[in-house]
Amino acid sequence: SDDLIIASGERKVAIVGGGLVGALNACYLARRGVEVHVYEYRGDIRQMEHVPGRSINLALSHRGRSALARVGLEDLVIQQHGIPMYGRMIHATDGRKKVIPYGKAGQCIYSVGRRYLNETMLSEAETHPNVHLHFNHKLLHSDLKTGHMVFESNGQEVQADADLILGCDGAYSAVRRQMMKAPRFNYSQTYIPHGYMELCIPPTATGQFAMEPNYLHIWPRGEFMMIALPNQDRTWTVTLFMPFAVFDRITTPDELLEFFRENYRDAIPLIGEEKLIKDFFSNRASPLVSVKCSPYHSPKALIMGDAAHAMVPFYGQGMNAGFEDCLLLDDLLTKHDMDLERVLPEYTEVRNPDAEAICDLAMYNYVEMRHLVNSRAFLMRKALDSFLHTFFPNSWTPLYSMVSFTRVRYHQAIAHKERQDKIVFGGVMTLAAALAAGVAYLAQRGDLWRSATEVVNEQARLALSRLGL
Numbered sequence: 014s015d016d017l018i019i020a021s022g023e024r025k026v027a028i029v030g031g032g033l034v035g036a037l038n039a040c041y042l043a044r045r046g047v048e049v050h051v052y053e054y055r056g057d058i059r060q061m062e063h064v065p066g067r068s069i070n071l072a073l074s075h076r077g078r079s080a081l082a083r084v085g086l087e088d089l090v091i092q093q094h095g096i097p098m099y100g101r102m103i104h105a106t107d108g109r110k111k112v113i114p115y116g117k118a119g120q121c122i123y124s125v126g127r128r129y130l131n132e133t134m135l136s137e138a139e140t141h142p143n144v145h146l147h148f149n150h151k152l153l154h155s156d157l158k159t160g161h162m163v164f165e166s167n168g169q170e171v172q173a174d175a176d177l178i179l180g181c182d183g184a185y186s187a188v189r190r191q192m193m194k195a196p197r198f199n200y201s202q203t204y205i206p207h208g209y210m211e212l213c214i215p216p217t218a219t220g221q222f223a224m225e226p227n228y229l230h231i232w233p234r235g236e237f238m239m240i241a242l243p244n245q246d247r248t249w250t251v252t253l254f255m256p257f258a259v260f261d262r263i264t265t266p267d268e269l270l271e272f273f274r275e276n277y278r279d280a281i282p283l284i285g286e287e288k289l290i291k292d293f294f295s296n297r298a299s300p301l302v303s304v305k306c307s308p309y310h311s312p313k314a315l316i317m318g319d320a321a322h323a324m325v326p327f328y329g330q331g332m333n334a335g336f337e338d339c340l341l342l343d344d345l346l347t348k349h350d351m352d353l354e355r356v357l358p359e360y361t362e363v364r365n366p367d368a369e370a371i372c373d374l375a376m377y378n379y380v381e382m383r384h385l386v387n388s389r390a391f392l393m394r395k396a397l398d399s400f401l402h403t404f405f406p407n408s409w410t411p412l413y414s415m416v417s418f419t420r421v422r423y424h425q426a427i428a429h430k431e432r433q434d435k436i437v438f439g440g441v442m443t444l445a446a447a448l449a450a451g452v453a454y455l456a457q458r459g460d461l462w463r464s465a466t467e468v469v470n471e472q473a474r475l476a477l478s479r480l481g482l
């Protein structure tokens with residue numbers, strides 16, 4: 014019916030949540046001339062001295078950049094603020110470091126500050142006269158059929174109505190909670206045993222970065238892992254991932270130093286013993302939750318970002334996926350000329366398989382991480398990937414490249430990887446079987462060595478021909 018078509022300028026869109034996805038959505042909808050109201054639980058972070066909350070910096074990759082580009086923010090974020098990371102710098106237990114590049118020379122992902130990103134998008138949205146930001150507004154109730162909302166603001170109740178409610182209120186979304194009351198709403202959530210805690214590596218005494226700045230630093234230790242991303246102020250935000258049980262076992266400064274001496278010895282002088290002890294014991298480890306649900310829409314509402322698909326951070330894709338959500342909604346609003354009756358169902362139909370694919374991928378990576386007990390395992394896998402990618406660039410793209418450097422739909426990237434694994438596994442098995450047979454045959458023949466190399470070359474040629482290469 015007509016009243017569901019939001020003609021520019023006459024209709025109202027409410028965005029619940031002024032975090033990363035809500036703020037970007039406001040920039041997108043501002044351009045359409047509709048009346049946009051952003052309701053954010055917290056105060057205006059642009060006026061705050063210190064903003065509490067989640068990871069101080071994040072890895073921005075291709076999907077997120079593409080979304081920022083469409084609203085003209087990519088160059089500003091990349092050139093004025095983002096720090097390029099050209100590869101991973103793997104810290105082995107003995108302190109030796111190894112670089113694994115992200116791709117061909119120049120290919121990189123960016124470390125960006127969460128606060129800077131959020132402030133930049135809020136300010137960009139606010140330059141449009143049709144955008145109104147309401148801080149200190151917590152959504153209490155909503156009716157997703159009528160578009161009616163009830164907020165609590167500074168102890169007062171505030172009511173508002175909209176033609177479309179965009180739930181961008183994060184992993185613990187109030188809009189999703191309302192959606193869950195509808196029949197046939199599918200929902201699942203998983204808390205993993207690991208928690209995370211942020212620590213900080215300050216600049217050196219002369220104000221320089223304490224580590225090589227253009228890398229994502231990783232200390233892979235099987236059950237544990239530490240990651241560090243650079244900040245504009247030449248500090249590093251270090252994220253320590255460990256089972257809560259391990260966090261709870263460390264109760265005194267000596268136990269903490271002993272733990273770091275055993276697992277992250279090279280990081281102690283970088284963080285500083287006092288700072289390590291002070292920050293570790295003044296923080297609590299935060300939980301990590303993965304949420305899957307569908308559908309993402311109600312008659313007058315749509316959930317996006319973590320509200321729709323919170324994922325564990327082991328692929329650095331949560332924000333990138335949420336930003337890509339904004340791109341998809343924008344494409345559908347254009348395709349269907351803002352006719353919500355078509356846009357909303359198609360959004361769920363298109364996005365759900367991809368969102369659940371990246372949630373699974375991030376969880377798979379979390380489990381895989383255990384085997385990256387040291388840099389050797391990590392290096393081996395990446396070396397094989399880059400070897401094959403170098404020689405067969407069209408048919409062999411490592412999964413992380415498709416995820417972080419293309420906009421190949423997430424579920425298609427996984428399908429591609431499964432095909433690749435079959436090829437590699439099939440090829441390897443053929444090679445191994447042939448080798449065994451050859452060696453057995455030659456052993457019985459006696460002249461082992463000369464012919465063994467012939468067998469290997471023959472089998473290698475066979476395996477490569479099997480790969481169609």
Ligand SMILES: Cc1cc2nc3c(=O)[nH]c(=O)nc-3n(C[C@H](O)[C@H](O)[C@H](O)COP(=O)(O)OP(=O)(O)OC[C@H]3O[C@@H](n4cnc5c(N)ncnc54)[C@H](O)[C@@H]3O)c2cc1C
Nearest residue numbers: 030032033034054072152182183318319329330331332333
């Ligand atoms: C340790 C860690 C590391 C990460 N690293 C990366 C990374 O490297 N790259 C990456 O792409 N992603 C990363 N992520 C994921 C990323 O942080 C999230 O995907 C992203 O913040 C999701 O944005 P969002 O706007 O959907 O939700 P949020 O950023 O959580 O924003 C939700 C907003 O809604 C507000 N809100 C909540 N409830 C209400 C309510 N009832 N009423 C009004 N407002 C409300 C909140 O105050 C908040 O401002 C990481 C996450 C973690 C935890």
Ligand SMILES: COc1ccc2c(c1)CN(c1nc(C(=O)N(C)c3cc(Cl)c(F)cc3C(=O)O)c(Cl)s1)C2
Nearest residue numbers: 068070071072101231240252326327328329413417
């Ligand atoms: C702020 O807190 C955090 C926490 C975790 C992450 C990030 C920021 C950013 N993250 C990225 N992950 C990839 C990736 O594709 N993979 C497979 C990786 C997965 C893990 Cl777990 C890892 F340690 C390295 C790589 C790697 O390849 O570098 C990127 Cl590409 S960026 C993970």
